[in-house]
Each structure stands twice: as structure tokens, then as C-alpha cells.
Amino acid sequence: SYVLTQPPSVSVAPGQTARITCGGNNIGSKSVHWYQQKPGQAPVLVVYDDSDRPSGIPERFSGSNSGNTATLTISRVEAGDEADYYCQVWDSSSDHQGVFGGGTKLTVL
Amino acid sequence: QVQLQESGPGLVKPSQTLSLTCTVSGGSISSGSYYWSWIRQPAGKGLEWIGRIYTSGSTNYNPSLKSRVTISVDTSKNQFSLKLSSVTAADTAVYYCARGSSGWGAYYYYYYMDVWGKGTTVTVSS
16 A cells, blocks of 8 residues: 655744655655644644645645655744644555555644 | 534444444535545544545445445435444544545546544443
8 A cells, every 4th residue: 555654753943944744656646635633633634735725724834746755834833833744645556545644743842 | 614523432342343423514415526534543643544435325445444344324314424343442543534525636636635523532442
């Protein structure tokens, strides 16, 4: 099955830019989606189809996808952005299934 | 706007069947081209996709759980359900239901979950 690899943790100071990566074999040929999950809450979709934002998600959240790496970029990071972030794709190989990355804990210093 | 709410027993005995229901409010489960998914998350761990169903009844399951999972839909009640058989302690988790949007890009299929329930905790213990 398809494997997505994320760094366990990323740290950034307030006002700086955070980049969270999601690695996968030729992931650039897939559509990547990103979710934010704060403690005790359900995940929230923050980026879909590589780089689109749902309504209500700040423009500070953006995404890109090429080659073997997709990236979620959070500009002008705020304390409220501290959360776990998960990437997700649809695996259309022999097993048609949703696949999540292992998640990245974003710490705002 | 559409809201989802999970319900079901919070405690299940080992070897028994876990049964959860997700009630959709604020819209019809049959309207639009949506899939309806289940996802789970053991305490302190990441998200695991369990499976999805379309209102036609078409399903896809996580291969690692496929032999034990059944997802069904009841459009008359605006609900969909999850059954997981032969549970063990490893099935203890927060279970989420979610609405999924799908389609085709230039050369790829996409599927993401844009509306989630708050989740319900299920513990497997005797």
C-alpha cells in the first residue's frame, strides 16, 4: 500500500514561516489534502487538492506538490496554529483506499 | 450547514462487534455526490482511514481491516453505520465519521473529507 512520510515535529517562532512536508513515491502525481487537528478536537480540512483552501481557512495556509514531496506552508505563524497536521491522499493502486501520513506536531515557540 | 454526529456504545467486549452510527443533519445524505467515511485514532496516535460508502451502497475499505468491517447506509434515516467484528484492545480508539468529496483532476482521482463529526471514544475491554 501507499506510504506517506511526515516529520514527527516542526518548531517555528511566531511570525515566521512553517513548512511541513509529506513524502511519497511520485506524490506529485496525486492530489494531496491537509488536515489540522488541535488537542481533543476533530480534524479540520485546511488545504485540498494540493493547494486549494476551504472557505474560512486563512490565506496564510498554502500547499504545493511536486515530485516525491508535498508541502504545507503556514505563513506568519500564530500561537493558535499549534496543532497536529496530517496529509492525506487517495491510493488508486490495487487497493482503493484513503491514506494518511503519520502526522506532524507543529510547535510555536 | 451539514453536521455529523457519531453514536454508539463506548465500551465493547473483546471478540464482540463494535457498532457505530453517524447521523447527518442539515442536509440529505443522498444529495450531492458525496461519500461517507469512517476514520479512527488511537489515543496519542495518528489517523487511520477505515472505509467509505456512497449512497448507492458502493464501498471501499482499508485492506488491513476489510475482513472485519462493514459500512452501510440508511437514507431514510439520514444515517450511515460502521460494524467492526472480532474486536481486540487494538481497536480502542476515537472513531470519527466524515463527509467525503471526490472527483477527477487532469490525470488523477481525488478524495478528501471536508466535514467531520466530533468523534466518539470506543474502548474494547472485558
